[in-house]
Amino acid sequence: MPNKLSSLPDLACAVASGSSISIGGFTSQRHPTALLRELIRAGVSDLHVYCHSAGSDIDLLIGAGCVRRIEGAYLADGVLAPIARNWRRFVEAGRIEFSDYSNAAMMARFSAGAMGLPFLPTLSMLGSAMLNWHINAQHGDETCIGSPELRQKAVEFDCPFSGTKTLLLPAIKTDYCLLHVQKASTSGLIRIEGQEFLDIQQALAAKHVFVTCEELVDDDELRREPERNRLPPFVVEAVAEVKYGSHPHSVHNYYDYDPAHLRRYDAAAGSAERFAAYLDEFVHGLKSHSDYVVKLGGEQYFETLRPSPNLGYNANLVRTSARS
Amino acid sequence: MTIDAPYTAAEWMAVVAAREIKDGEVVFVGTGLPMLAAMLAKRTHAPDCVIVFEAGGVDPRMNQLPMSVGDSRTIENAAMASGLFDVFNYLLQGGRIDIGFLGGAQVDRYGNINSTAIGNDYLRPKVRLPGSGGGADVAIMSQRTVIMARHELRRLPEKVDFITSPGWLEGNDSRAAAGIPHGGPAALVTTLGLIRYRDITHEPFLASVRPGIMPSDVRTQTGFALDIDVPLDLPEPSTQEIEILRRDVDPHKIFLS
Secondary structure, three states, X not given: OOOOEOOHHHHHHHOOOOOEEEEOOEOOEOOOHHHHHHHHHOOOOOEEEEOOEEOXXXXXXXXXXXXXXXXXXXXXXXHHEXXXXXXXXXXXXXXXXXXXXXXXXXXXXXXXXXHOOOEEEEOOOOOOHHHHOOOEHHHOEOOOOOOOOOXXXXXXXXXXXXXXXXXXXXXXXXXXXXXEEEEEOOOOOEEOOXXXXXXXXXXXXXXXXXXXXXXXXOHHHHHOOHHHOOOOHHHOOEEEEOOOOOOOOEEOOOEOOXXXXXXXXXXXXXXXXXHHHHXXXXXXXXXXHHHHHHHHOHHXXXXXXXXXXXXXXXXXXXXXXXXO | OOOXXXXXXXXXXXXXXXOOOOOOOEEEOOOOHHHHHHHHHHHOOOOOOEEEOOOOEXXXXXOOOOOOOOOHHHHOOOOEEOEHHHHHHHHHXXXXXXXXXXXXXXXXXXXXXXXXXXXXXXXXXXXXXXXXXXXXXXXXXXXXXEEEEOOOHHHXXXXXXXXXXXXXXXXXXXXXXXXXXXXXXXXXXXXXXXXXXXXXOOOEEEEEEOOOOOHHHHHHOOOOOOEOOOOOEOOOOOHHHHHHHHHHHOOOOOOOO
């Protein structure tokens, strides 16, 4: 059985600047956030990011100057932060290339990539102004970076059998997919608890899949319930055990999202100066993820986010802001 | 029935939106007030409605308001915890969503929604918004939709700056002409009232106002031509509905502050 055990710094160093990438999770849930902080420390830049509903995971990369271009559907932490503020600042200042799709459209694009198809038809986005804008409209260039053979953002296409109008969307193939999951074995077998979001399709649409997990478990343990495993282990290239590796985002059954920290992030991301200070404090000023956990207050801090018995979340979590 | 304690505009909206859900319907729910409406409906007149979240939660028995549609709270005692692939392909595109809830920064005359960018230049907007998320998908593929929005002149223009989520587009048969097979807005619930759309033309008309609001006030605060001469239905929240909202649905005042 192959041993794919790696470390956070090694995974971060393996991600090349200028590559295309997707990141697992959804809004404030189960992102590989510790790995993203490590990418920032490693100085990765010029990334082409594909996403659906992202939150302060990709916003963190944008604010740290790691992202050249983004194709996706949504950037916000739901009610906790209704707009990703670095994303907003960078778009308004013309500092990032972007192209809007809907979540179902991005799902179709990742799925096409995962299935080895060049495109998939969908009913999504018909009638939306998102169709009017090509990916590189800023530069008068309609080619799709990462898939130079594709000339357009989407093509309306009448079904040859029924005549029904559909929209053809180009497949996504990324260089890297970074996931954070609850459990994994050193062989690359992973176990997702709670919603899988779009992690499986994103992984299958990538050349290199790196996984961080809350805990390493024995391969045999995961093989006892194979029906709960959704990704063939040979698809996963490397695994690193990173306890609390998603903070400030949630990991179902392990810890809830951290409302206080997400609000602090939200306030910082509203200005370049404040965000630089945030990065100094929580990324550049710390050598490792262990230092990050210690800085937060260690195990004791995470007790406040611990799920209640039989729930995937903490029923007593204080979620309203102190200000209101 | 009237109640002693006053209720807020947000509470009125949640009650009016909840009543749009029929028992047994499959309901696609987005972040914010739609969550309150769906949770209220399930605790009152529509106990067998099925709530669906795009991130994967199907038919949960929720005890806490989720902060986003991916929150662990959306799969508490759920029938399924799946993912975007299953929900978008099989439930939404498969035509199984009876009613979808939408919000947005701007909503225009025909119920088109902007959640992408404010200003005339998409590439360099005055204000960048979060983006479609699943909004455009819900607007296109649900059997009908209910939109919830704060009622302000600038939020309800004749035309939105950017059509993220198509409603009735330009009215008449323009939605069908764009290739959208079914659906369309059934109602727009605002802080001031309830707007519905005529058959065939899909022109908006004021169907209800929140108690205390004059129809002429609604027209003044609306950026498009709004027919206010239709006999109004005056829905009053019941004591029970307001109590359930405050005690069970949002006791920590996450939305109802």
